[in-house]
Amino acid sequence: MQILIVDDSELMRTIVEQVIVENLKEAAQKVKFFHAANGKDAIDIFGREKIHLIFLDWNMPVLDGVEFVREIRMHGNKVPIVMITSVTDSEKILQAAAAGVNSYVEKPVRGPALWDQIGMFFKNAGF
């Protein structure tokens, strides 16, 4: 399984990867992580790697999270996308859903609370 974590904050990319590795335990060896700090770099990685799951921030420089989602959904790709963001405005959340985000997780979140919200994507993938 190949996972793409997109966030301009290295802190958040590290936290998301840590939570996944800690919860998958030995099975984490079957996961390869890719990191991107903005939507444009994420599109570059997405174009050359087979990505199975994306964790995505909204507010990022160059190309933001929703623009990234629109770009890849425009080409018909159905990869699951989990948005992990500090944006809590309800109208903005609806915009993200309309763009094609599958799940929305509000910061601050980490540890067990984060796993509670993202664990199902790994169960669905057979972990």
Added chain:
Amino acid sequence: MLDFEIFSAALRHVFAEFVGLRDLTSEAIKNLPDKYQNITSKIELFGEANGTLWLNISEPGVTLAMQKLQIPQSSEDRMLMDTAGELLNIIVGSAQRNSTVRYEFSLPSAYKGEGYPLRFDEKLARSARRFIFEDFEAILILEQ
């Protein structure tokens, strides 16, 4: 006008629930200090009201937050400033949920340096609160 107390409450929430640090006490500040702690992050707020939110915090405070978040220690300033910026980003987002004034916000920026002054717009009003934790202090400032 943005309600400063919503941002103060959000800071407490984020430090307690996300980082795992609770402030011992806090106090409203009328006169801002001449010199500040050495790390500052800043976010612009815009929408029904505009403003700038600043988080000024000591390096040991950010380092302790990174330890609590189990982030590998790094001597690089980049990670310290990334952490300070992301903490403020989460504070602003957390406050957005409770604000009756709708706003959006910029990406955070962060600075590190010793004994520098923060430059404010003298035409704007400022609200500030100092949060005292066991091993460090942080100051939250809203300019609008």
